[in-house]
Amino acid sequence: MFSELKFPVPWGHVAAKAWGPSEGYPVLCLHGWLDNANTFDKLIPLLPRDCYYVAMDFSGHGLSSHRPAGSPYHFLDYVSDVRRVAAALQWRRFTLMGHSMGGCVAGMDTEAWLKSKRMVIDRLLSLEAKQQTPKARSPEAALQRLLEANRHLTAEGGAILLQRGATETPAGLVYNRDMRVHMQSRESFTAEQCVKLLQKIQDRVLIIIAQDGLLVPHNLDSTNHFVKAPWEAFESTLKQHIQLVEVPGSHFVHLNEPEVVSGIIGNFLTAQNTRARL
Secondary structure, three states, rough: OOEEEEEEEEOEEEHHHHHHHHOOOOOOOOEOOOOOOOHOOOOOOHOOOOOOEEEEEOOOOOOOOOOOOOOOOOHHHHHHHHHHHHHHHOOOOOOOEEEEEHHHHOOHHHHHOOOOOOHHHHHHHHHHHHHHOOOEEEEEHHHHHHHHHHOOOOHHHHHHHHHHHEEEEEEEEEOOOOOOHHHOOOOOHHHHHHHHHHHHHOOOOEEEEEEOOOOOOOHHHHHOOOHHHHHHHHHHHHHOEEEEEEEEEEEEEHHHHHHHHHHHHHHHHHHHHHHHOO
């Protein structure tokens, strides 16, 4: 069983759901872009029961408040969401477990804050001028649209995400996510900057890569320098504290087939919990 949580923020609240004993080893779970906390629904019940898992909805996602009118979604602002939730929980040391964008947020160095791009601001102003009303769909159409946009997602997984990701209205289901998250500022890093960010990570890290996932190095053209350079850096210098495991499955393997990764994650969390008690 899980409990629902709400953390006050200046523009409303950040919603979350929690599993396990509140005194357990703390684990903050971060979902992917356009997803929500339900992405961990099938995985967390398979993980060690002595941990306290808090899965948050990033701002503009799931049941969390949308950012104020006129505010774009800067990618690195999600780091602030994490900081706010951790502060509210009074957590100083904890493990971050992220899927897709959530994994990127977990590894971000907040000192790397970059200026938002003019294109993002222009798109924000354009969206506001149109004043689009969120489209209502039948449950079947809402699920079909979600599956069309996520080829790795199963119908069962899509239905789980919709439970938290859409609201039923007289006209049909309306997605909860803020329209502005589609044009969030995606600050770009060079391959060299990515390597430097990886090298700054001092704590132990577990990276799980699905063989049929996104940006898998051996499935990409060897000339893709953005992926190749960080991968080579990992191979040569980062093995000491970063554990890399490749598993069969797709981008949503944790939701589609949680048993494939639950044992790997469980062992990692048990080791972290043991170190925390020493």
